[in-house]
Amino acid sequence: MGQTIAEKIFDSHLRDEPFAGTKVLNLDRVLCHEITTPVAIADLEWRGKDRVFDSSKIKAVIDHVTPSKDSKTALQAKMLRDWARRHKLQDFFDVGQNGVCHALFPEKGYIRPGFTVIMGDSHTCTHGAFGAFAAGVGTTDLEVGILKGVCAFREPATIRVNLEGALPQGVYAKDVILYVIGQLGVNGATDRVLEFVGPVVDAMTMEARMTLCNMAIEAGGTCGICMPDMVTVNYLWPFIQDDYASKEAALEDFKRWHSDADADYDQVITFDLSSLEPQVTYDYKPDCVKPVGQMAGTAVDQIYIGTCTNGRIEDLRIAAAILKGKTIAPTVRGIVSPATPRIFRTALDEGIIQIFMDAGFCVTNPTCGACLGMSNGVLAEGEVCASTSNRNFNGRMGKGGMVHLMSPATAAATAVAGVITDARTM
């Protein structure tokens, strides 16, 4: 019997199996941000165990509320900052260099095929786009990861999701993952790895694959995962060119992480996406999804383009192409948050920031910002936001607010029209 990519990563990282079915894995990356890490730091201090297992494998960023908005968030940032300095973390990103964790860390080349990655953040599944096993965990798992470099998981069962056909013009990775979540349900992948394969994935950029894997958790999945290929090699090449004689050699090496043809799957699901429509959520769960046509005309108050789902340069380019030469409706306010400083700079160089500002958008610094209603862009009671983020829970972006999840293209078209609009009609 062959193995899935998740099983191969588990086998290669197995530190201990204290009991049947419990796999304790060695970790390649422990990623930290300022919301869930400070309590782990304080607990380690209280226990007299203020140590880190490997200062080169732990990466930290202040991203959720930055620059700090009040004394409490300033303390969270300070605790992370002081800890990173105390332990001489090689990679810590503070105000000026910081960005949304799941965009920043891949951009720095920290995530590689076959890696094990944890973070105290449920959207850690994003990093599976590189052929890594990446899982969101609680603060105690994070604390043990920091101290010992290990984390315990159950044996990974995998759902293989075949994405067949070719995406129509104007339909994007965000539409694909919203559709898949709608089909699986919010509990459809609980305790499972979602392995995305097929021609639609093959044709995707790394940015698109990150969007796809980012929302695996919204179906309950432990991790989303894509097989590493030449797209992966090309993205990582600046970071790995000294390790391999050629890109072909890197690809050959990465192929050891491909699932075997005779691997055993919990489920195999196939979707033909050749006639997929852009997707938009309704209600307060991410599996409440409809084609954009059925949501068209819904009035909104705010447009939010950014986040770990859709704040990358490709997303901004798609939105800017629709916004160019237009202005947003007078009834809405637009907010765009480039996810990292590098994305911000590139958007500046390409004239994308100019297009957003000419259209009437507010451009913020890289931050998680409005997505979880912790800093800027909070909704008032009864307000509606068209958002490229990943959660539409009741109160997510502010108590009494409603969030409709959609692609950057749909969000840009909605900004211009003031109501939910199919970008393909503009």
Place this chain on the structure above:
Amino acid sequence: MEKIFKGAAIFLDRSDINTDEIIPAKYLTEVTKEALKPYLLEDLKLDGFDPKGEKLKNARVVVSRQNFGCGSSREHAPWVFEVNGVHTIIAESYARIFRQNMFNGGMLAIELPKADIDALFAMDAEGDVSIAVDVDAQVITARCGADERKFNFAISEFDKALVKAGGWVEFADARY
């Protein structure tokens, strides 16, 4: 903190109770577990439930239905139970990360079949219920007046070891 797996039970008769209801996101700027204490179940949508009531204040065990603790990965949800003296939750099923977070903190997230959960709710309809958990014997004893009932439960060896050790930090620190 010493964990106690017995005492007065409070019954939350709803499925899909999420971590936002258990501890709203606006309190995630706190950096200590104790600071969360006043906010337990502040936003729970459940008829007749009072987050400031004596019933919750006195509770040491929570009994609920399916998919308990769904939503975000925040460990603040188990912590707010912990600092309020609730170290045992009994439900039909859990979201993965919440369940792991409970055992990682040396607390119990016990799964019982629907029939047993129904039987516990039936006892609650008769009067105040107290529950005691024997982790070694894997038996729950529920008492309501003179009525006493016992329920066997399953728990993995790993989860049992975490509870015995006092949590994942203690287990991992002793072993790795």
